[in-house]
Amino acid sequence: MKKPELLVPASSLEVLKVAVVFGADAVYIGGEAFGLRAKAKNFSPEEMREGIRFAHEHGVKVYVTANILAHNRDLPQVEEYFRQLKEIGPDALIIADPAVFMLAKKICPNIERHISTQANNTNYGTYLFWHELGAKRVVSARELSLEEIKEIRRRIPADMEIETFVHGAMCISYSGRCLLSSFFTGRDANQGACTHPCRWKYYVMEEQRPGEYLPVFENERGTYIFNSKDLCMIEHIPDLVQAGIDSLKIEGRMKTALYVATVARTYRRAIDDYCEDPALYEKNLDWYRSQISNCTYRQFTTGFFYGKPDENSQIYDSNTYFRDYTFLGIVEETDQAGRCHIHQKNKFSVGEEIEVMKPDGSNVRTVVKGIVDEEGNAMESAPHPQQSLWIDLGTVTARFDILRREEASAQL
Secondary structure, rough: OOEEEEEEEEOHHHHHHHHHHHOOEEEEEOOOOOOOOOOOOOOOHHHHHHHHHHHHHOEEEEEEEOOOOOHHHHHHHHHHHHHHHHHHOOEEEOOOOOOHHHHHHHHHHOOOEEHHHHHHHOHHHHHHHHHHHHOOOOOOOOOOOHHHOOOOOHHHOOOEEEEEEEEEEOOOOOOOOOOOOHHOOOOHHHHOOOOOHHHHHOEEEEOOOOEEEEEEOOOOOOOOOOEEEEEEOOOHHHHHOOOOOEEEOOOOOOOOHHHHHHHHHHEEEEEEEHHHEEEEHOOOOOHHHHHOOOOOEEEOOOOOOOOOOOOOOEOOOOOOOOEEEEEEEOOOOEOOOOOOEOOOOOOOOOEEEEEEEEOOEEEEEEEOOEEEEEEOEEEEOOOOOOOEEEEEOOOOOOOEEEEEEEEEEEEE
């Protein structure tokens, strides 16, 4: 049985390091241009170098997205960008546009080229086309079923890899090629500037009653008619492995470190358990289910993996985020007194019960015993984001442990 790669997103250098420590086999990131997450923090060349160095020291690969659909004006800058990436040395480039692909092949031939889902990869002929041009891997369209993926696996060379999204946000548009953002705001999703209008709240207006907006109530918050549930395949790892998928991809290049750590840790253990012993995987299913819901999420769906969703398993629904935990910070270092240093993400106070989330799968409940700022001043609470603090938790912590607080489950 071939163990698939676990591929995890990173929105920043800090999140990349968390992804590596919490179990990723590979991490995908965006540079400052030509990726489809223009609103993400993305990586400067210096951060990219440091991230690749850190990942490689831990045996983890780094892939860089360059998956815009390019216009004429983009190509000279893409060429310059690839010359820079050749020197930086990521393990692969994720590309959608044929012209961009050919530039990468010419300028940095020793860096693997992976074909983005944005290229609408829905059949084995497309895979063979890209293989003949020199692509190492193709990311399957989210609209494919497991049966279709199995047939692709049978019909392509053994050395060609299949990468498939298995967790995270779904898009209402075919393989992410959306025009809603351009229509409403002039910001082109296919150039990385999507404003996510599929998540907005809409009303119905009858043409003979202009200005009279009619809400379609599905719950007390209204309806979100374009809004997709989140993909989650944690309960179906056996099917994914048996389909011959080489890389299981997590969506979320704009997500927090808490989200990335939670999802990476859970899928890491599920993959390892199944490949070690399928019975162990079945035994731990409840743990996977409980852990995967510890980050911010929408309702879950298996998407198109088991065929086109019917009326009983509709993807698009009145659907908003749920949050069970609040992200407080990442342990950056510890001192001889047993305190840990963090840059605080959300407010917390002395006396509160919180959790220390560890890469090995354990979660340690503890109480905040003391908070001290950089000047040594004791504080009762930490109300301001990004405060540099030393925290006494009365328990052993290590670098990259994540601090979080459990909340009553709430819709956002």
